[in-house]
Amino acid sequence: MSLIKRYIYDVTRRLPEKQRQDVARELQSEIETMVDDEAKGKVPTEKHIATVLRRVGDPALLASQYYEQKRYLISPRYYDAYISLLKTLLTVTLPIIAFFVLTLQLSAGHKPLGEAAISAAGAVFEVGIHIIFWTTLSLVVIDRLLTAKDTAVRDWIPQQLPDVPQAYQISKREAFIGIAWSIFGMALLITQIPAIHEVVQGYTPLFFASEVRPWWLAGFVVIMACNAGVELLKLYLGGWTKVMVMAITVVNTLSALFFAALLTLVQPIANPDFTSRIQEATKGTGVAEVTESGIRIIGLVIISVLIGEIIGAWMKYNKGRKGNI
Amino acid sequence: MAADRALFTNQILELRRGAIVLAILSQLKRPHYGYGLLQSLESSGVPVDAGTLYPLLRRLESQGVLESVWETSESRPRKYYRLSDDGVKLYGELLNEWQTMTRAIEVMTKEDRL
Numbered sequence: 281m282s283l284i285k286r287y288i289y290d291v292t293r294r295l296p297e298k299q300r301q302d303v304a305r306e307l308q309s310e311i312e313t314m315v316d317d318e319a320k321g322k323v324p325t326e327k328h329i330a331t332v333l334r335r336v337g338d339p340a341l342l343a344s345q346y347y348e349q350k351r352y353l354i355s356p357r358y359y360d361a362y363i364s365l366l367k368t369l370l371t372v373t374l375p376i377i378a379f380f381v382l383t384l385q386l387s388a389g390h391k392p393l394g395e396a397a398i399s400a401a402g403a404v405f406e407v408g409i410h411i412i413f414w415t416t417l418s419l420v421v422i423d424r425l426l427t428a429k430d431t432a433v434r435d436w437i438p439q440q441l442p443d444v445p446q447a448y449q450i451s452k453r454e455a456f457i458g459i460a461w462s463i464f465g466m467a468l469l470i471t472q473i474p475a476i477h478e479v480v481q482g483y484t485p486l487f488f489a490s491e492v493r494p495w496w497l498a499g500f501v502v503i504m505a506c507n508a509g510v511e512l513l514k515l516y517l518g519g520w521t522k523v524m525v526m527a528i529t530v531v532n533t534l535s536a537l538f539f540a541a542l543l544t545l546v547q548p549i550a551n552p553d554f555t556s557r558i559q560e561a562t563k564g565t566g567v568a569e570v571t572e573s574g575i576r577i578i579g580l581v582i583i584s585v586l587i588g589e590i591i592g593a594w595m596k597y598n599k600g601r602k603g604n605i
Numbered sequence: 606m607a608a609d610r611a612l613f614t615n616q617i618l619e620l621r622r623g624a625i626v627l628a629i630l631s632q633l634k635r636p637h638y639g640y641g642l643l644q645s646l647e648s649s650g651v652p653v654d655a656g657t658l659y660p661l662l663r664r665l666e667s668q669g670v671l672e673s674v675w676e677t678s679e680s681r682p683r684k685y686y687r688l689s690d691d692g693v694k695l696y697g698e699l700l701n702e703w704q705t706m707t708r709a710i711e712v713m714t715k716e717d718r719l
Contacts, residue, residue: 341656
C-alpha cells in the first residue's frame, strides 16, 4: 500500500472524526507537492517519498500538534489541591475503617484475629479505591466545568497566602493520624480485658496468654494512653519545643523498655489456646512458634520505631532552633 | 555539556516560536498553500518545520485569523490560506508590538551587538 496513504492514516487515526477528512486531504496534497519538488522533475521514487515523510515527521507528534483538546486529566491549577485532598482523605479515613472492621469482625463476627485482619485489609483496600476514584472523578469534572468558564488569570489576594510553616512545626494532620492510631490500638487492647472480652466475644480464646494478663496488658494500655497523650501534646503545642522533645524521649524510652522487658521476660505471649485454635482451623503446624516469632519481630520493629522517633524529634528540634536565630 | 546544548536549543526555539506567527501572517496577505508558504518562509530566512507549519495554519484558521479555500482548478487540489479581516487586524497589532519590542531590545543590547 502506498507509503503516503499509510502515513496519512497513521496521523489521522489519532484525530477526532471531525478533523480527519480535511486533514487527510490537506496532507495528501501537501505531501505530494513536496515529493514532486524533491524529485526535481523526475519520476518520484520511494526514496523521495521516504525523505519527504521524514521531513514532515513522526505521525504521532504531528497528530498531537493537530489535536486541540486538553492533554491532561487534571490541569496544573487544580493538581496540588487534588493531591493534598487525596492524601488527607486516605490517611484520615483508612485507619478508622481498619479499626471498625477489625473490632466488628472480632466482636460481632467472632472471627479469629487472622481472619479479622484479612477482612480489615480488604475493607481498607476497597474503601481506598473508592476514595481515589471518586476524588479523581470529582476533580476532573470540576476542572472541566470551571476552566471552560474563566480564561482570565486567577485573581489572588495576598490574604489568601498560606502561613509559612516553620521548621519546628508539627502538622495538625500528623497529630490527628497519631491520635487515630493510638485510639485504635487502645481499643484493640481493651477488647482483650477478660471482662469485656466475655461480653464481646464470649467463647473465642483471648489472643494474649495468661502470663501476659493482667499486668503486662495493663502496662500496654498505659503505654498506649501515654502515646495518645503525646499526640495530644503535639496538637496542643504545635511545634517541636523542648517540652515536646522531652515528652517524646521519656514516653518512648519507657515504652521501648517496656516492650524489651515484655519480649525477653514473658514466654509465651500468645495464648496457647488461641494458637491451637488457629492450628485446628488452618490445619497448620508450628503455628505457636510462628506466632511467637512473629510477635517478637513486631516487638523489635516497634522498639526501633520508638527509638527512631526519639532521634527524629531531637533532629527536628535542633533544625528548628537553628532556623529561628 | 549535553544539558547545556539542550538548554540552548530550547531557548532558541522559544525565541523563534514567538516570531513564527508574525512571519506567517506577513506572508498571507496573498493566498498561499502549505508547501508554498514553507518555501517562501525558508527563502526569507525564517525556516519552519512542515510538521509545525501545517497544524499551525489549521489552528490559526480555527481561531478566525486565517481563511481557507480549496482550489480544485489546478492539476492537484490545494488548500489555500490567507488572512481574514480579523487576521489583518491581528497582523497589524503583532507588528506594532514587534517593532516596540525590537526597538527596546536594540537599545538594551547596543554595546553587545555585532
